[in-house]
Amino acid sequence: MARTVRDVAALYEILTVSIRYSNASREDSTARRVAVATNFTTGHPATDQLFLEVVDAARHAGTSMPEIRFSKPTRAVDAMN
Numbered sequence: 001m002a003r004t005v006r007d008v009a010a011l012y013e014i015l016t017v018s019i020r021y022s023n024a025s026r027e028d029s030t031a032r033r034v035a036v037a038t039n040f041t042t043g044h045p046a047t048d049q050l051f052l053e054v055v056d057a058a059r060h061a062g063t064s065m066p067e068i069r070f071s072k073p074t075r076a077v078d079a080m081n
Helices: 005-016 020-024 045-060
Strands: none
Touching: 005 045
């Protein structure tokens, strides 16, 4: 989740190693804030490592990335119903 389209554009830039998304946004990167749930990862070591690298890159680019904690689900939920 993000607060603005500009926040999403910054994330897309990091994920795609592209500048076209944030160039569409003229907002200063220090004004961006995206919460990161570091305790809710996939459990797949390579995927989790890549996630942490993306978070680190965003922080170095000036995006505020505070860590939050989610409670783990206690049961499966059918997303189709």
